[in-house]
Amino acid sequence: MGIAETYSRGRAFAIERPFALVLGVIAAVLLGDLLLGLATGQTKIADIGTLVWDGLMRGLVIGLAGIGLSMTYSILNFANFAHGDYITAGAFSGWATTYLIAGLGRADIGALLLVGAGGSVYGGSLGLGMLSTPLAVVAGIIVAGSFAIALSLGVDRFIFKPVRNEDGITLLITSIGVAFALRYLMQFVFGSDVRGTTAQPPSIGLYLLDGTVFINAHDITLLIVASGLMIGVHLLLQRTKLGKAMRAMADNKDLALITGIPTERVVRSTWIIGGGLTGIAGYMFVLWKGTLGFNDGWLLLLLIFAAVILGGIGSIYGAITGGLVIGLTASMSVLWIPSAFARAAAFVVMIVILLVKPSGLFSGRSTA
DSSP: OHHHHHHHHHHHHHHHOHHHHHHHHHHHHHHHHHHHHHHHTSSOHHHHHHHHHHHHHHHHHHHHHHHHHHHIIIIIOSOOTTHHHHHHHHHHHHHHHHHHHHHBTTBOHHHHHTTSGGGSSOHHHHTOSTTTSHHHHHHHHHHHHHHHHHHHHHHIIIIIGGGTTSOHHHHHHHHHHHHHHHHHHHHHHHOSOOEEOOOOOOEEEEEOSSSEEEEEHHHHHHHHHHHHHHHHHHHHHHHSHHHHHHHHHHHOHHHHHHTTOOHHHHHHHHHHHHHHHHHHHHHHHHHHHOEEOTTHHHHHHHHHHHHHHHHOTTOHHHHHHHHHHHHHHHHHGGGTSOGGGHHHHHHHHHHHHHHHSTTOTTTTOSOO
16 A cells, blocks of 8 residues: 555656656756766766866855846836946956056056066066965955946946836846947956966865865955855845845835835945945955956846846845855766766756756745
């Protein structure tokens, strides 16, 4: 009787949720292959540890930047395609500040402000890093966030606000135009070359059974900054009057207007918080990977959208969780497929999970 009942339940589950069954089978096959690789020595535990750490770092950047995109969608109700270029703008402004402070008196001011465009000065030669030039890095983080806030508010005031009451498609197309304008303006000013920005940071080795996982100072900086900002957003949304107003407006804008919530102040606060987090995410991404290019934000934007959709559109916690899932998938996938397809693997995982849970991991809960 027990076997028959179990079979009936399993059959019903397979019929009602076939995609969940397929996902389970795929996960079992990948896990089996991983265990076989460990047993035969083709895969090392240290290699897995390195990939997990790399995925966590990547996921923190995606999640941090995803908060701003998710807030924009839930409160302003449009997908902002200029978000990726806010990331790049924050990165360039922050690193221009870092170069200027660390290299003042050692290189031409113009070359420093242009972040070494054309190979005029190199971050490695300036010894840039969290431990070697901490003041310059901290100043860069502050300026990156501040500049992205100013840019977000300026674009909203002069471009988005006049068309805010139009349909979502109008705002979407407008944001794409803003994205292209910002991207090629940055290319014109800073050049199209990808430049190295930091010296090799000191690292510590975490010994595992068959090797060592190296964690450097910039990894730790990213972990502390991103985690601290995420906790700060949580406290703001849950413990402050502004946070409650933002959640109320995300749930029902018309009702928020009737109850006297200052919606323009909420909109302005959304751009300030989202822009600040986005600019800092751009700066930290460059600090972590050590290179900077004019289209970094655009390349990262697709993964950010994937994370926000995966976590549940409009959910802050979903954006963070989705970012970690996408980051870990992009890094861990190289255990099974060539690294050139790592980004594609992240999107495949997003699609598969959405087939099982169409509303996202956090069921589309708005703002929080």
